[in-house]
Amino acid sequence: MTLSTLMPVFALLTSLLASVVIFALPERGYRLRTVINLAAAGLKIVLVGVMIWGVAQGREYEFAFNMVPSAEFVLRADALSMLFAGLSALLWLLTTIYAVGYLEDSPNRSRFFGFFSLCVASTMGIALAGNLFTFFLFYEMLTLSTYPLVVHRGTPKALRAGRNYLVYTLTGGAVLLLAIAWLHGLVGDLRFQEGGHFAGVDPSLHGPLTIIFVLLITGLGVKAALVPLHGWLPQAMVAPAPVSALLHAVAVVKAGAFGIIRVVFEVYGLEAAEAMGLLTGLALVAAFTIIYGSTRALYQIDLKRRLAFSTISQVAYIVLGLCLFGPLGVTGGLVHLVHQGIMKITLFFCAGNYAETLGVHRIDELDGAGKRMPGTSVAFTLGAFGMIGAPPLAGFITKWTMGSGALAVGMDWVVAVLVLSSLLNAAYFLPIVHRLWFAEQHQAWPHERRWGRLETSAWLLWPPLITAVLMVLAGILANVPFSPLSWVELIVAREAAL
């Protein structure tokens, strides 16, 4: 039980213990709860940072014990898991700060923060999972810990959204369990292994393996909100802003995408998946999702619903990136996992700010918001341009690498998809930017709240600004050693090396 085996467990425990302690806290223990929250988040970042540094040096962090006779519980920190773990650790700290400000005087916050840190613990678990069994374990825990957050407000609408969310995710979970069990039965307990397991598998297994792949993707697709399975995401927007920010920008949606990455990369292996012709189908679904998500986003009046549909299309980028089979395309897909997380969380923070400070939920009420809340609006504009893929921001890096990756592999229609979706992004983001800056405020804000000198409370203002700066840096300094792009190149290099 050397330190290197316990490190992943510590990372997991920080938020697990935090959630238990927070649950026990009485409702009015406000200050203590905030301190615990922030301390846990900070500690987690430190731990993940150490692991990232270690993995870069090639150290191996692994913790395993067999939980059920035939399957074992494995926590392993490899390059890919550090990508997702790093992202969620960082954004958890920011979202905690945001949530503390957002839920200033609302009821049952202990319950909220308890489930909040439980949810991040399961996200961390998903990132660190070493095999499909452990992955599934945390995947389902994520569903359970997010449901109370979605229905936190208790309004009938929230409850309906929660019910809908459950129907989707639990069914997805059941399908995923079926697939994992079948795979487990077929080939035994598979650890995630760079390069995947089925490179030289004998053709007789191709039939069942394809069906299992489809089931796996459907199960994971529910959370990754691929088109036919995305119904729950827009409705889950009824949740409070920090929930929709962390969950639908980082935790839940990315868990699905991350799962798909794990399956295609480290269970099947790219060559095997290509040999079995699985990637083209997946690419088509992803492309359709990208276009469908963007077009639906065009017609949304509510700001957060528009962002939700934009998330649906953006996450499909990651999946599309995977199917580009070449190293460049895959790098694009993976790096988008981080970039989209940062960009989307900025947008959700700003949407939350508008809702909390000005009581604005609809886009047409946003006129002149730029003047009233310049800080938030600058962050929103940067986020919007990032999503459109305008250079020099992070979105451009993704589109650029994916585009060149697609061309390298000869899938030219992918470039067309990228271009079309950028146009659609522009079509639904630029009008908002226009309303923010260039439209005059012609009617009073629905219910405005003043915070003295600052445009909104410091807790609410700083997170979007920080994430906006992060996004710009991720774009501009893409080639700096520990930037998302170079870390992904490290992953792909290790992946391809095998």
Next chain:
Amino acid sequence: MTLGLMAGLLFTPLAWAVLTLLVDFRKGRVVTWLGMAVQMLVSLGLWAVVASDGGFLYLLGGWQAPLGIELRVDGLAVTFVLLTAVVAAACGWHASIYLDPDKAWHRYFWPLFWFLWAGLNAVWLGGDLFNLYVGLELISLAAVGLVALGGQADALRAAIRYLMAALLGSLAYLLGVALIYGQFGTLSLAGVTALLNSAEVPAGLSFALVLMLLGLALKTALFPMHGWLPPAHGIAKSPVSALLSALVVKASFYIAARLWLDLGGHLGSYALAQLIGALGGIAVIWGSWLAFRQVKLKQVVAYSSVAQIGYLFLLFPLTWGVSDAISLQAQQGITLQVISHALAKAAMFLSAGNLIMSVGSNRVDALAGVSRFLPFSLFSFGLAGVSLMGLPPTGGFAAKWLLLQASLASGQWWWLGVLLAGGLLSAAYVFRVYQASFIDDTDIDHFFHPSRSLEVIPMILALLSLGLGLMAEPVLSVMSLPFEAGRGQ
């Protein structure tokens, strides 16, 4: 050392039954706490002994098998004894606070409680067919007594219906025992198994096994014969219904499982196994569907028991005509399912009791606003629900995983559907309750807050059921210990 433990295990519940009979409720409560502690220690000791050096046969009265009665103390039995100790202790502790001491008839609660516990221990350890019959009777009558304790017309009607079903079941079982005794001349299960393996088998005897399984299925409320369970478990007091759902129903299943594992190979047939499995499957679907539609909270939990029992009967098809490894895996799965269901169901009933006591009505839609003012009980209800759904990291999930593996390995893929659909349906009715409690229409706190310790007990049980998922390995290791017959007198 083992002799002392065995004697203690058999003696304490009966002695405490008599002791508590002589005293009133309040003094009985104190005596019971002591008794529970002793029983817990003894069970743990026994579990440790078996864990270290394997199972053994315990000859009652010193007489050899065919003549006297022997108790088979192997891994499985001891695991169930420990489970009973844990769940019964929890329910007893909860009942001691929950029941109103001033009511005159509650003084008779403790004797019945201890007799029930004694009956359960007799069944887990029993190795003799007729002895199992008497054990079953002991449990049934004690359970009926508990259900009818102080009840009104509905409670009595449920008790009578329960008694009738139980008695018919026992008689069917007894008829089977009579036939087997007629054929083999010995009553000890081990003896019959030995004879079956060695001598040729007359074809006709499968009717006896069918009869016994039919009787036991009726007592375990398998699908077509589940009519008596929901009223009985629904109307009884919460600690009582927790005991009934978690343990009593499992006793008859335990005997059926033992019979099937020992005699099933020779006397059973593929068609019979699949039929029982099919009934189990229908029970899962039908039970969950009815649970979803119930108006009263305790009825929801009762029908959920009917559904979960359906899972248990998947053992029959999964252990018939399959390789030993798969059969072992199926047994491990079912044991985990029994244990996690017992813990989760007990937690669910106890927390449901708390919720009903605080809300003042046992209807589901009366739960509005509970999530804000009484989150702790609701949270333990939720956790128990999670284990019923078989979502990770609970014990339910580990059980479902093993059953999935077993059904896949044995090629009977159709059980996958039952397992997965069951999980989803149970999610439906658990979250329906959750959703009702999340509705937030009142700001005033008009709820009666039960005492802290009442809420802690279901939480402990729920956490145990949750922890079971992570600790599945050691628990199962003891269960599947090889059984060395004949060691120790």
Next chain:
Amino acid sequence: MFASAPFVLLAVLLPLVSVLLALRTSWQQAYRYCLPILPMPALLVGLLAGSDWGLELPGLLLGGLWGVDELRRVFLLLTAALWLTCGVFAIGYLKDHNLRRFCVFWALTLAGNLGLVMAQDVASFYSFFALMTFAGYGLVVHEGTEQANRAGRVYLAMAVVGEMAILAGLLMAVQLAGSGLLMDLPAAIAVADRRWLIMLLLLAGFGVKAGLPLLHFWLPLAHPVAPTPASAVLSGAMIKAGLLGWLVTLPFGEVSLPAWGDALVMVGAVGALGGAALGLLQARPKAVLAYSSISQMGLMTLMVAAALASSEHSVVIFAVVALYVLHHGLAKGSLFLSTAMALPPGRWQRWAMWLFIALPGLALAGLPFTSGAMAKLAMKDVLKPSGLGFTLAAYLPALMTAGAIATMLLIWRFLWAFGADARTGTNSPGLWLGWASATVSSLLLFWWLPLPPGLPVKPWFAVMQAQAWSLLWPVLVATLLAGVAWQIAQRRK
């Protein structure tokens, strides 16, 4: 070499950093006065730069490389000078309403414009190009009128489509070239098997910015609604970015493409003549100038066509194009600024004012001893049909003269329209200074600016005297036609 690096960086960063000034409303006035200061470092780089000034930025995007070569130096000079004069003009012109917002978008567009001129790697070139486009939208819709919003919407829609075309084209080119530097692209495109698609995408993409026919709709809408300094900069410098885009990416000098040459000549001709015809129908002076820009860009497209068709002449043609760009930029800038000037009450000052407003226009038309004459002469001897191999080369001289006549007509139309709604009154000192500096730079300073080295060295004034008549007769013909048209208009009124 190293000494130049901080200057290049400063040239781009200064406008970006200036955005911080917008944080406090109290700094608003300070921001207004430092507008002209922003382009100064770029002007210095333009004037002093050696041909090998460069800045290596490995961390930036996909490996950044900024630097100035001869072609870019001219563009840089034009951009810096124009933004300087318009900055001074803006000080006087701007009211306090939404001032901070205007200054922020002004600074961002300037940064984009300067950045794209100096960028030598694809990623930063495209980044600055996009920054200039999107920030330009802020300038176009500054007034906030319904018309401005409509123009803005059209501008943005077309700009984004153009951007996407450029992105696709550049993606393919870079993927073929394998390196992120601009200078490797022409070689890669020349040998690409899907060369037609890449060239079409790049031509169309940059064409939207350069105002090619059928891609020009946003130009006449945007210019009139934009504040005057913004439209001056828009017409003077930003349109040239499209042209620069063509010059640095298309495969000049690698392979000669007569077919593409013919096509572009036709497009150029349609642009030049069609633009002028539509310009004549406009009532507002700024609209007329907008169409004049389109027609001038048409002429420049002719030269680009020639360069494409015969790769051996491309170096010389580049130099002439640079010269023409410089001349047109400065002249058009001063014309646009003059539209916002009020005429002084006194009769003599009035006539002097008219003369100084007309002079840049006449320069455009190619009056001898003006920058226009020099540009036209250089263009004439470079576009001699004999040297060029492609079919439509023969029509080039005719097209040039037709262009000259059309330009002169447009100038008369502009003066007439300006006269119609000119108001008399005083102008604030900022306006005077800005307009005066623009006109002076167009008429006089032009000669002192370092000319593009590729030009054949000639005693230009002597040549002008010799060719005086060939330069003058188109002007006279245009004046005759204008007079006749004026008479008809007077009689009908």
Next chain:
Amino acid sequence: MMRFLGVAIMVAICLAFAGGLALTVWQIAGTPAPVNLPHLLAENLDASGVDHPITAVLLNFRSYDTLLEIGVLVIAGIAGISMAKTTSLEDPDLRTSDSLLYALQRWFVPLMLVLAGYLLWAGSDRPGGAFQAGAVLAASGVMMRLGGIPMDFLRPGMLLRFGLALGFSVFLLVAVASALAGSAFLAYPEAFAKPLILIIEVVLTFSIAMVLLALFVSAPVNRTEEPEEGEAG
């Protein structure tokens, strides 16, 4: 019509059941039982301390069954009593003052008591034993009860509960004593087997009689209402 159909189906099921059972019995009858238990029993009979085989099986070889069976009886007793909520079982108006019955009782009750005694004693070597004696005692009790003779020990108090529990607890104590003495639970030492069994028999008789009588007497008269859990009120 439905009723007829129901009956028809039920008849069919019962006939099938009877047929199956008969077939099984016929097959079992055909094959001799591999294990000859009576022979085995005969050998160990002398060690059981009782010469009558049935009593030996009941109280020695399978004494655990008997212990649990008495437990079952006690449970029935407890459940019966818990039903009665009246303070006294002796409801005054249940008493009938019929002189003929009274006279008859004076003759029969002593006779039945003697019979019970005989049955108890005969158990050791002839058919008889605790159960039969207990039943007779209970019958005499019922007669006295109907005859109106007050039996205050039947009032639900300490006495009644002690009576119920007496037989069972003695049996239990004997069982544990042997376990503590080193051998298995319920293993009577060789020498004391006979006296021990006798003590158990006597005590059991009283308890069985008490239980049966209590069950009969517990008239379900109820005054206080206890609402079902969760019901209003």
Next chain:
Amino acid sequence: MTPSLLYAFAGVALCSIGLFGFVRIRHLLRKLMAFNLIGSGVFLLMVGLAQRGGQPDPVPQALVLTGIVVAIAATALAVVLIRRYYHLSGQTTLAEPRAKRAKPPAPTANREGSPE
């Protein structure tokens, strides 16, 4: 066809008749009697089968004795429950009462026990 088998077959007949009665009859007390019928059928069968080897076998007889005591206990408990149930709801069958809170009917004249 030794006489003991005759007892066994008699037992079988008793069981099936008892089963029919137990399932079909609605009235609780009669249902209970049917139950006792099945019980004695089973006991008869048990002893009859064991005796087919000629001399009587004491073990099943002891078992039967125990079985009988258990049957008595169960029947007694059932009777008490039924009487109490009848007292409370006036129902003699297990059917759900129509009205939810059916008031117990007025006691009929011939009912033994104290008038309510």
